[in-house]
Amino acid sequence: MISPQLSSSDSHLPKQDAPSTVSVVINSYNYGRYLPRAIESALRQRTATMSVEVVVVDDGSTDRTPEVAAEYSGEIRYHRQPNGGQAAAIQMGIGLASGEILCLLDADDEFVEGKVQQVVAAFQNAPQYGAIYNSCERVDGDGKSLGPPFVWSLAGRDVRQLGLFWLAVGVPTSCISLRREVAHRLAIPEEFRICADSYISAALPHLTEIGWLGVPLTTYRVHGANAFAVLNPSGQKRLLQKNWRTIRSAMMRQYGVELSKAVFEIQEQRERRSVLGTVAYCAEGLRYIHRAKASPSLKLRETVKLVAAAVGLHKPLIAHSQQ
Numbered sequence: 585m586i587s588p589q590l591s592s593s594d595s596h597l598p599k600q601d602a603p604s605t606v607s608v609v610i611n612s613y614n615y616g617r618y619l620p621r622a623i624e625s626a627l628r629q630r631t632a633t634m635s636v637e638v639v640v641v642d643d644g645s646t647d648r649t650p651e652v653a654a655e656y657s658g659e660i661r662y663h664r665q666p667n668g669g670q671a672a673a674i675q676m677g678i679g680l681a682s683g684e685i686l687c688l689l690d691a692d693d694e695f696v697e698g699k700v701q702q703v704v705a706a707f708q709n710a711p712q713y714g715a716i717y718n719s720c721e722r723v724d725g726d727g728k729s730l731g732p733p734f735v736w737s738l739a740g741r742d743v744r745q746l747g748l749f750w751l752a753v754g755v756p757t758s759c760i761s762l763r764r765e766v767a768h769r770l771a772i773p774e775e776f777r778i779c780a781d782s783y784i785s786a787a788l789p790h791l792t793e794i795g796w797l798g799v800p801l802t803t804y805r806v807h808g809a810n811a812f813a814v815l816n817p818s819g820q821k822r823l824l825q826k827n828w829r830t831i832r833s834a835m836m837r838q839y840g841v842e843l844s845k846a847v848f849e850i851q852e853q854r855e856r857r858s859v860l861g862t863v864a865y866c867a868e869g870l871r872y873i874h875r876a877k878a879s880p881s882l883k884l885r886e887t888v889k890l891v892a893a894a895v896g897l898h899k900p901l902i903a904h905s906q907q
Contacts, residue, residue: 606700607637607683611673611757612691616648618805619691623656625803626689629700636700637661639680640691643673649691669777674757674784678767686762692805693720693758699801703761706795714766714792717755718801725807733800757781758802766792771838775830778812779823786831790839825852844872850893866894 608626612619623638630636638660642649644667653662663680665672678686685707687700699718706716722730757780762770769791772783788794815823835841846869853861869890873883 605635605637605683606685606687606704607639607681608687608689608695608700609674609677609681610638610640610689610691611643611670611677612640612645612649613643613667613670613673614645614647614649615691616645616652618693619649619652620655621694622689622691623653623660625694625696627656627659628697629695631701634701634704637681637683639663639677641665641673641677641680643667643669669774670757670780671772671774671776671783674780675770675772678770681764681767684764686764686767688757688760688762689802690756690758692807692810693756694803694805695758696801696803702797702799702801706797707761707763710795712793713795714763715788716761716795716797718759718761718797719799720756720759720802720804721800722804722806725805727803727805730806755781755785756802756804757784758804760784760788762788763792771834773830773834776827779827782827783831783834786835786843787839790835790841844869846872846890846893850890854894854896862894866890 606629608629610619610622610626612622615622619640623640626636626638638656640653640656640660640662642653642662642664644665650664653660656662661680663676665676674688677688685704687695687703689695703716703718707713719733721733724730760781766788770784770787772780776783812820812823832843832845835843846865849865850862850869853865870887873886873890876883878886
């Protein structure tokens with residue numbers, strides 16, 4: 585579950601010694617033009633009292649990524665593998681990392697100065713957290729701000745209170761930090777060639793308590809070459825439908841967690857003009873709400889959203905990532 589936003593009220597929690605190594609795991613595919621900024625932002629996290637290992641996994645890039653990585657020989661660990669997709673690259677990076685804390689980073693994003701220190705402090709102050717999420721600032725391909733920092737409404741809330749159907753908050757990869765033991769419990773399905781953060785965000789609440797840093801510690805780049813953004817709307821929708829079904833089956837197989845089909849299927853049935861299908865998935869959703877362990881007020885809100893989706897007033901299909 586998501587635990588409350590970290591604040592001074594957490595100071596009473598027992599503190600642990602700082603980890604000897606933090607690993608920044610960078611996954612990269614044809615992002616050679618952005619990779620130097622990602623690597624430099626990770627190297628700047630090092631301090632006199634804390635070593636930071638930088639692991640770069642090149643997922644079979646066909647651009648200058650190998651040459652760029654070679655420029656940092658001796659400062660980073662570089663691994664090149666045949667193209668297998670983002671899930672394969674992240675899993676390899678987790679396996680190669682030696683740190684007690686792992687900070688994930690997409691090669692087209694950056695960490696702001698001091699991010700790792702704040703993440704480590706958050707873990708030290710709250711040993712129950714197996715993961716920490718942080719806010720981010722969205723920028724374009726040239727690094728120009730696209731508006732105020734993006735902040736999720738998480739403070740003081742259990743992630744399940746955000747909805748009964750989609751048990752994730754859509755946190756970008758570069759805003760996720762994990763304790764080593766939690767990272768090794770992740771098994772991201774290889775089908776997630778892109779949008780692997782969708783699966784990570786769905787799985788983590790069932791593996792550990794999660795802390796929240798509501799300050800923008802990541803620069804999240806939105807540009808024309810984002811693998812998700814380049815898809816047309818129908819392509820994005822098909823990918824999200826496919827990912828949702830994969831998440832649902834994998835969550836049941838790996839963790840015994842049942843997620844409802846209703847949130848994604850109702851819109852598809854309506855677009856097919858299938859009244860029977862819409863009614864069927866609406867009924868399935870109502871049964872799911874009835875069985876769920878949640879407050880009466882949340883169940884009522886979810887019922888209203890479900891009915892609104894069925895009659896076309898609410899579209900539950902949302903893009904959680906632009907990786």
